[in-house]
Amino acid sequence: MMQRRDKTQARHALANLILGLVGTLRLAAGHHMTEEWLAAQLSVSRTPIRAALSLLAQRGVVVARPRQGFFLAVSWDRITRQHALEIPSTPEEAFYSALLRDRLAGDLANSFTQTELARRYKVNRTVMLRALTRMGDEGLVMRNKGQGWHFLPTLDSECALHNSYDFRRMVEPAALRLPGFRADPAVLARLRADHEYALASEAGMNERALFELDSGFHETLVGFGGNPYCMQSVQQQNRLRRLLEYQGYANRRRVRDWVQEHLAIIAALEAGEPARAAELMRAHLDNAVAATPSPAEAGPPAAPDAGRAIASPLVRR
Known part of the structure; x- marks a missing residue:
């Protein structure tokens, strides 16, 4: 099987x-x-x-x-x-989700060994290593120099969240105002279609798909600026906030809000108004700060239902 x-x-x-x-x-x-x-x-x-x-x-x-x-x-x-095809759930996916869920709930220490994980989760070595390797690729964990693994710094405190948004409010709107900024109309059309699909989808999108939609939007727009330092900083911020996608917010309106804000920014760029898009980006990130609860307030995420798209909203991005 x-x-x-x-x-x-x-x-x-x-x-x-x-x-x-x-x-x-x-x-x-x-x-x-x-x-x-x-x-x-x-x-x-x-x-x-x-x-x-x-x-x-x-x-x-x-x-x-x-x-x-x-x-x-x-x-x-x-x-x-x-x-795109929804990838079927596997034991690796279930273990991955359980690990993040327990980390967010404060039930898992910052540093851990594979022996401890095997005893706690009753998972075999192959499944464990696949999940840990994936988490390492995503910037969530790293091998210790000696034995075991540790979680990398992430946005798991209210202060860290707000510091992240302060930084993004400095970088992202400015990237849209760079002299070399050039928006690709075909790429914008694909972004628009992706966001319109997110609004229209009756089945909902799972947490990973929502995160990729959101992070891809911000990275793409900053990438239009042509400055690799800006791009690297936004990619790093996305890696830090990846863990938040597993906090299942129950309010669907928040997803609609940030998707519609993304669409307004896309519309400004399609109209050839990057300065207007920069203003909308700043307002979008301001809204995100106002709407974002701390991880402690949000609580631990619900376990995903394997094989089904999860209609689990995220905070405004």
């Missing part, structure tokens, strides 16, 4: 990688998505590529033609988050 579930997750993840490749290379509708070419691009064999393309065919992203193969049915600039 574990093996089948891992393969299923891998197929879904590979399908999302193909979507990313389409966007990176800006492929037009009708492009021949050959298995050989994709296998070479993504360094995998043709069999999982075929399975991933079949999943994308079910989503309407590609179309299968008899004896010809798969062809892109949607141009790169029309692909949005609604086309």
